[in-house]
Amino acid sequence: MVKNPGGQSIRRGMQGQTRGTGIVSGGAQRRQVTVLFCDLVRSVELTERLDPEDSRDVLHAYLNAFAQRIESSGGFIARYTGDGIMAYVGYPLAREGDPARAIRAALSVCEAARTLVPPHGHAMSVRCGIATGLTVIGDLVGKGAASERGVIGSAPILAARPQAVAAPGQVVVCAATARLAAGLFVMARV
Secondary structure (H helix, E strand, O other): OEEOOOOOEEEEOOOOOOOOOEEOOOOOEEEEEEEEEEEEOOHHHHHHHOOHHHHHHHHHHHHHHHHHHHHHOOOEEEEEOOOEEEEEEOOOOOOOOHHHHHHHHHHHHHHHHHHOOOHHHOOOOEEEEEEEEEEEEEEEEOOHHHOEEEEEEHHHHHHHHHHHHOOOOEEEEOHHHHHHOEOOEOOEEO
16 A cells, blocks of 8 residues: 555555557557546445436536546546546557556545535545556447447456455555556555
């Protein structure tokens, strides 16, 4: 688990792998990508208590704040998952330090959740999971409004696992991400 000066924590766990990169086919690329999952905590309870329009206002306020923080950290919003976001850091532009950039984005998302004054006074928290691994990314999957850039590899699956075990306000990273960001954050093993 990592604690940064703002009090958020990052837990280190899960396994991940990294390998080479290259062009695959159909515009897809083989590359290392860091995947960030952010999920609002207890949003189902909120939607059961509120009018659907009020729920929408609250969820949109949080998700918009999270997306802004992720994008300003160099992340690419791949998909909104109802009450969460899946983002890639290292796609479409790969840079050295992408795993650390993803951790900073996740910590910024946690800060946004803590400081946001939400509509209708319904404060919520977030939990984040991050994994880095080799992927094939970029094929357009789906049609119309449901189309998105597909990503195949362990990173999306591995990022969902630590997100699911993170406590509210916490970031959990896979072992590969922890190795790649070693020395930049104080991390504790889970």
